[in-house]
Amino acid sequence: MKGSKTGPSSKDVAGGHGQVPDIEIEDCSFAFNGAPVLTDVNLRIYHGDFVAIIGPNGGGKTTLVKLMLGLLKPKKGKVMLLGDEPAKTRCRVGYMPQYSTGEKGFPITVLEVALLGRLGYTGMGCRFSREDKEAALRVLKLVGMEELQHKRIDDLSGGQIQRTLLARALVSDPEVLFLDEPMASIDIDGQTMLFDLLGKLNEEITILFVTHDVGLLSKYIKSVICVNETVFFHHEPKITHDMASLLMGRAESCPVEMVAHGLPHRVLGRHKGH
């Protein structure tokens, strides 16, 4: 199975033809302080996809997501989100940023964090409305955080914080959901539960999630994007040798093949010369 470097010629995900893609990136490059982070990215992600964005740390995964959200501007090329400039349309997406353990000490409750996802619904200069609160409670129930709604966020475990941040991303009824390392600091049971939830949400919305853990490809995933300065888009939940060597940085390094269906498991590929 060859991973194709995506371009106009690459096949689109099933049902995508003739439809405006949720995310479209054309000939995009991004550099940070002169050092290239991403080069010549071409991507089309259609509605209903469930994409895992994988790659080594520092490979540009978060940068790719931030480009899609318009939080970073490409040096070259074009990024379209929901058919328009990301800055105009990103209020229609849900975003769960990477959780950093360093941000302790902020006095805010679980319910308030979830409510922040409703910004943009209620105008500036107004308080959160009754509907906002009902929506926040609904998503907190969905992620199983309803009973902890009045707890201070930094009194919670890493997994509970992640679930709260997911609730915040979901509370705006997004069309596309971006999750940056959502499985970090969640145990295996929690990850399974979260994937089941995401799988259900994926019936209606597009989901992209970033992970550095290539073992984390669940049965719900439909496509894989490999990011390590360049980008491979693969419309199947598999990692090919090409992708693996991209991930490992060197073509001659140990190629690894991973397929996961249902139960998470890893299949180690052949070492060169065996």
Added chain:
Amino acid sequence: MDAFSLPFIQNAILAGLLASIACGLIGSLVVVNRAVFLAGGIAHAAYGGVGLAFFLSLPALPCILGFSIFMAIFMAALTVGRRERMDTFIGVLWAVGMATGIILIDLSPGYNVDLMSFLFGSILTVPASDIKVMAAVDLVTISVVCLFYKEFLAMSYDTEFARVRGVPVNGFHFLFLALVALAVVMTIRVVGLILVMALFTIAPYLTERMARSLAGMMAASCLANVVFVLSGLWLSYRFNLTSGATIILVAALVFGIFVLGERFVSWLRG
């Protein structure tokens, strides 16, 4: 107590209450945004406004207010979107503001004004006209913070997420620093621009860990500042000490007890 019947004591108490509210509200925002150095820069650069007022023989408070807001906007423009890497520039503006003030006072004709009162405060000589200005500034501060509470909360808790949700975070960065300038100027009369930082930081530090919301932290900080200011004022009157410095030392004493107590408790728990 008959001291309370003295008009200058009444003014001092009023000024202290008004400053406590502004510093509690804005200090909480300063602390949760980790912008203490930025606020310090604005507070000290405000000294340039003092110099300008004397040089041009303009009324002090409006002149300091204008200059501080100008400096706050300048610093906001420098730090917007990349706050953490701009501390050198803040340090330079901090010093330049103060130096400008001193040079302008050198160049001003006439008698040498009591600069100490701007550096360390003179709460016992606050004129009634200043009380009115302070009340107006408090009203503006409370209104803005209440009106945009959820936007300030979003910006402070997670700037990037707030931006994705359509909050104009850059605009709020400017508004935030302008509010800092307002609070600094109105507090100059009470504790002076050197010591304003203590009212900005000590109460919010103490309340940050206990409150469950930013609003709760703000309310508790206002209350704690009121206690610091009133007890400091009473001690300074009773023992004939400089009021601004006494207020700060009362706050610092509570701060010290709190921090040591916290360390002791965590040490006991191993």
